[in-house]
Amino acid sequence: xxxxGDVRVEERADPRIELPTDAVIRLSAxxxxxxxxxxxxxxxxxxxxxxMGHEYVGVVExxxxxxxxxxxxxxxxxxxxxxxxxxxxxxxxxxxxxxxxVPMGMFGSQAEYLRVPLADGTLxxxxxxxGAGLIPSYLAASDVLGxxxxxxxxxxxxxxxxxxVVGDGAVGLLAVLAARQMGAERIIAMSRxxxxxxxALEFGATDIVTERGDEGIAKIKExxxxxxxxxVVExxxxxxxxxQAIRSARPGGHVGFVGVSHDVRLDGMExxxxxxxxxxxxxxxxxxxxxLMHRIATGAVEPGKVFDLELPLDQAAExxxxxxxxxxxxxxxxx
Amino acid sequence: xxxxGDVRVEERADPRIELPTDAVIRLSAxxxxxxxxxxxxxxxxxxxxxxMGHEYVGVVExxxxxxxxxxxxxxxxxxxxxxxxxxxxxxxxxxxxxxxxVPMGMFGSQAEYLRVPLADGTLxxxxxxxGAGLIPSYLAASDVLGxxxxxxxxxxxxxxxxxxVVGDGAVGLLAVLAARQMGAERIIAMSRxxxxxxxALEFGATDIVTERGDEGIAKIKExxxxxxxxxVVExxxxxxxxxQAIRSARPGGHVGFVGVSHDVRLDGMExxxxxxxxxxxxxxxxxxxxxLMHRIATGAVEPGKVFDLELPLDQAAExxxxxxxxxxxxxxxxx
Numbered sequence: 284x285x286x287x288g289d290v291r292v293e294e295r296a297d298p299r300i301e302l303p304t305d306a307v308i309r310l311s312a313x314x315x316x317x318x319x320x321x322x323x324x325x326x327x328x329x330x331x332x333x334x335m336g337h338e339y340v341g342v343v344e345x346x347x348x349x350x351x352x353x354x355x356x357x358x359x360x361x362x363x364x365x366x367x368x369x370x371x372x373x374x375x376x377x378x379x380x381x382x383x384x385v386p387m388g389m390f391g392s393q394a395e396y397l398r399v400p401l402a403d404g405t406l407x408x409x410x411x412x413x414g415a416g417l418i419p420s421y422l423a424a425s426d427v428l429g430x431x432x433x434x435x436x437x438x439x440x441x442x443x444x445x446x447x448v449v450g451d452g453a454v455g456l457l458a459v460l461a462a463r464q465m466g467a468e469r470i471i472a473m474s475r476x477x478x479x480x481x482x483a484l485e486f487g488a489t490d491i492v493t494e495r496g497d498e499g500i501a502k503i504k505e506x507x508x509x510x511x512x513x514x515v516v517e518x519x520x521x522x523x524x525x526x527q528a529i530r531s532a533r534p535g536g537h538v539g540f541v542g543v544s545h546d547v548r549l550d551g552m553e554x555x556x557x558x559x560x561x562x563x564x565x566x567x568x569x570x571x572x573x574x575l576m577h578r579i580a581t582g583a584v585e586p587g588k589v590f591d592l593e594l595p596l597d598q599a600a601e602x603x604x605x606x607x608x609x610x611x612x613x614x615x616x617x618x
Numbered sequence: 619x620x621x622x623g624d625v626r627v628e629e630r631a632d633p634r635i636e637l638p639t640d641a642v643i644r645l646s647a648x649x650x651x652x653x654x655x656x657x658x659x660x661x662x663x664x665x666x667x668x669x670m671g672h673e674y675v676g677v678v679e680x681x682x683x684x685x686x687x688x689x690x691x692x693x694x695x696x697x698x699x700x701x702x703x704x705x706x707x708x709x710x711x712x713x714x715x716x717x718x719x720v721p722m723g724m725f726g727s728q729a730e731y732l733r734v735p736l737a738d739g740t741l742x743x744x745x746x747x748x749g750a751g752l753i754p755s756y757l758a759a760s761d762v763l764g765x766x767x768x769x770x771x772x773x774x775x776x777x778x779x780x781x782x783v784v785g786d787g788a789v790g791l792l793a794v795l796a797a798r799q800m801g802a803e804r805i806i807a808m809s810r811x812x813x814x815x816x817x818a819l820e821f822g823a824t825d826i827v828t829e830r831g832d833e834g835i836a837k838i839k840e841x842x843x844x845x846x847x848x849x850v851v852e853x854x855x856x857x858x859x860x861x862q863a864i865r866s867a868r869p870g871g872h873v874g875f876v877g878v879s880h881d882v883r884l885d886g887m888e889x890x891x892x893x894x895x896x897x898x899x900x901x902x903x904x905x906x907x908x909x910l911m912h913r914i915a916t917g918a919v920e921p922g923k924v925f926d927l928e929l930p931l932d933q934a935a936e937x938x939x940x941x942x943x944x945x946x947x948x949x950x951x952x953x
Contacts, residue, residue: 371845382845533707561896
């Protein structure tokens with residue numbers, strides 16, 4: 284990305300093993316993230332041309348001398364944070380805050396090859412190289428599925444619970460899928476786009492609410508005996524969405540937020556009187572990867588359905604445009 | 619309270635049973651709360667002369683026709699919210715957000731008699747009328763102990779955990795006691811007052827940190843291998859205290875906040891990147907009362923130690939002054 288709105292595909296030097304804990308992978312697929320749109324739209328500054336992308340699946344090409352858990356030829360999925368998976372924070376399940384974490388976005392996974400630091404703690408291999416039909420779902424596990432899953436988990440979705448999801452992007456839709464897998468009784472997707480509503484229902488939503496803001500909150504209350512939802516997922520990252528999420532939750536309820544909170548300022552008195560639990564942030568996808576990959580391999584979930592646009596990598600710019608203009612939920616790129 | 623700084627003790631009509639679910643109690647003791655200092659200091663407006671106080675223990679004088687769980691002559695403790703204890707929110711343990719809740723502060727427990735609505739859902743009786751030595755501890759259970767307990771619970775204090783407590787008022791000190799009872803491994807009290815440090819150590823603190831702000835945060839990090847505490851209690855209610863609490867917690871850690879958040883505005887990005895759990899608000903003291911009263915009766919805890927000033931009720935104004943000037947941690951009033 285050269286500047287907001289300006290994405291180019293260029294030849295760059297192939298990445299190489301630099302540290303004994305590195306792996307280099309050949310990407311099977313990559314994609315554009317909703318969070319890539321923040322700099323694309325100029326909300327986040329772009330000070331110099333930067334490699335883009337942090338979601339990836341691929342086949343291991345080479346590993347450093349200290350890597351023991353993956354080997355060349357294996358198909359692997361990794362998270363958007365490289366992590367050692369051994370520090371105290373990782374062991375507590377917060378690999379996205381690993382004391383040695385490395386943001387994968389700095390390498391740019393919208394590419395043919397990618398260097399992955401801390402390969403043993405970051406990558407998870409499948410038993411065998413999967414067929415092409417499963418690639419989009421494994422790619423989704425790398426970020427949007429893992430993030431939606433964390434959001435639903437942070438919101439304590441589960442049996443007997445009513446879960447409301449604010450945001451109908453890929454993460455929100457996959458939070459619906461996660462809540463369904465976690466056994467939630469009722470799942471309310473908040474969406475006003477027909478194609479996204481359809482996917483939400485396919486993923487397990489039981490209700491669709493098209494209202495937003497105060498009307499959306501009133502609708503959630505109406506559906507929950509005036510009490511509010513037990514669990515609310517916030518997957519947008521704006522003040523309005525966060526406010527809507529907190530006010531849609533009942534006292535003692537849980538709000539899981541994963542939208543990058545660019546303009547959010549939470550009022551202390553509102554938080555205080557809401558009595559909700561609030562948890563979120565950059566999802567520790569690595570915590571969930573083995574489980575998610577198993578569910579994908581067995582066909583229990585098909586998160587790859589969020590990709591409604593597939594393009595060759597050299598048309599990446601069109602992927603950004605389509606997502607920016609909301610013509611696509613999420614664009615998969617074939618290297 | 620007539621206006622900020624102006625507290626008077628006056629004759630008012632005795633309260634009577636007004637609803638069949640009411641009880642009227644004769645107060646054995648009452649007290650001044652840290653939150654009473656907000657209007658006293660003019661931070662909260664005082665628009666007209668208002669009865670004050672919401673903490674109470676006493677002997678039941680009369681009950682309405684529908685009251686079945688307490689009877690005249692019994693010694694009872696209640697919370698600062700009257701609650702039905704049967705609605706869905708109460709059953710989930712959030713009695714302070716009961717759908718029928720009544721704030722006890724509107725009646726004013728700094729008095730000789732008090733009407734308690736929803737008596738069956740609000741009051742808990744002891745097996746027999748306790749001796750005078752236990753009265754202060756039972757009175758503490760009515761708010762400050764229950765609030766400190768909720769804060770420690772919200773912060774998930776427990777075995778193996780390092781708990782930091784921001785705020786050395788009665789609630790903060792009792793959060794230290796709660797964390798000790800919950801089995802926390804290490805309890806860091808943040809205080810720069812010798813008398814409060816002493817009580818914190820008596821209640822179970824293992825470390826005292828006198829630094830505040832960024833220095834306080836650095837000290838907590840230093841004591842926790844650079845990671846931050848697992849659990850942090852915020853018992854002040856200011857922007858600075860909340861910021862200090864969030865930054866003192868490790869990623870994945872829990873912040874329990876019970877200070878009334880008057881001037882707090884939480885930055886969304888800070889919350890996002892902190893990866894902490896945040897939970898707090900008006901404590902559902904009723905949830906904990908039976909357990910807390912049992913611990914008091916058996917001598918397991920002596921929370922009444924937070925009262926370092928005892929006055930006759932007609933000197934209530936001096937109780938406010940002493941707390942405002944920090945000459946007293948908490949003032950008990952004898953009706």
